Amino acid sequence: MSSPVTFVNVIDVDPSQQQTLIDILEEGTRNVISRRSGFVSSTVLAAVDRRRVVNIARWESIDAVKATQNDPAAAEYAQRAAAIAKPSPGIFTVEADFSA
Amino acid sequence: MSSPVTFVNVIDVDPSQQQTLIDILEEGTRNVISRRSGFVSSTVLAAVDRRRVVNIARWESIDAVKATQNDPAAAEYAQRAAAIAKPSPGIFTVEADFSA
Numbered sequence: 001m002s003s004p005v006t007f008v009n010v011i012d013v014d015p016s017q018q019q020t021l022i023d024i025l026e027e028g029t030r031n032v033i034s035r036r037s038g039f040v041s042s043t044v045l046a047a048v049d050r051r052r053v054v055n056i057a058r059w060e061s062i063d064a065v066k067a068t069q070n071d072p073a074a075a076e077y078a079q080r081a082a083a084i085a086k087p088s089p090g091i092f093t094v095e096a097d098f099s100a
Numbered sequence: 101m102s103s104p105v106t107f108v109n110v111i112d113v114d115p116s117q118q119q120t121l122i123d124i125l126e127e128g129t130r131n132v133i134s135r136r137s138g139f140v141s142s143t144v145l146a147a148v149d150r151r152r153v154v155n156i157a158r159w160e161s162i163d164a165v166k167a168t169q170n171d172p173a174a175a176e177y178a179q180r181a182a183a184i185a186k187p188s189p190g191i192f193t194v195e196a197d198f199s200a
Contacts, residue, residue, distance in 0.1 A: 006145055008154050010110050026196045034198045041199045045106055045192040048162075052190055054108050056156070062148075090152055092145040096126045098134045099141045 002061040004040070006092045008054065013085035015050035021085050022046055025055050028077030033057065036071065038064025053085070062091060102161040104140070106192045108154065113185035115150035121185050122146055125155050128177030133157065136171065138164025153185070162191060 013021050025044050033039060042057035059065050068074050081087055113121050125144050133139060142157035159165050168174050181187055 008145060022195050029196070029198050034200065039200045041197070043194060044196040045108060046195045048191045048193065054192065091148045092154065093148065094143060095122050095146045096129070096144040097141070098129050100134065100139045
């Protein structure tokens with residue numbers, strides 16, 4: 001199977017730590033995630049109330065996601081995020097897309 | 101202020117109701133949300149484990165989101181979703197975008 005999948009991580013965070021969390025996600029994506037095989041694109045979204053960050057990453061296949069999760073360099077960034085916030089990651093498929 | 105914003109609704113759901121929830125979101129987006137002023141685009145994402153749906157909608161401004169939330173037709177779809185699942189909506193800004 002090599003259907004595209006979307007990794008969505010909903011990360012609840014204390015507002016005082018939101019910017020630090022964003023910095024970790026940006027650094028990890030730039031230095032590690034975006035260089036992995038099968039990476040397509042990703043977006044870091046910050047809640048205006050500062051209590052949540054959502055990280056959305058599109059991949060060519062579920063196997064590419066699993067391989068990345070087993071990469072020690074990627075795991076280090078995931079651990080740094082989990083140390084200051086509460087991640088809830090999952091694998092998703094796109095059910096519908098709408099445009100104006 | 102008319103900066104673009106992203107509405108993200110993280111909806112936890114019993115796996116037996118995930119498809120019904122997706123159908124409500126698709127119908128509401130097609131019939132109501134996508135026709136509202138200020139709507140840019142949206143995506144419905146379904147968790148592979150069937151326990152979550154994430155609805156992401158991009159808008160031209162926060163005012164467009166607020167006006168939509170006050171639209172009775174939009175509120176009806178939100179109520180139908182809330183009747184069978186646990187929504188956690190919020191307003192976000194894009195902090196970073198990466199592409200392969």
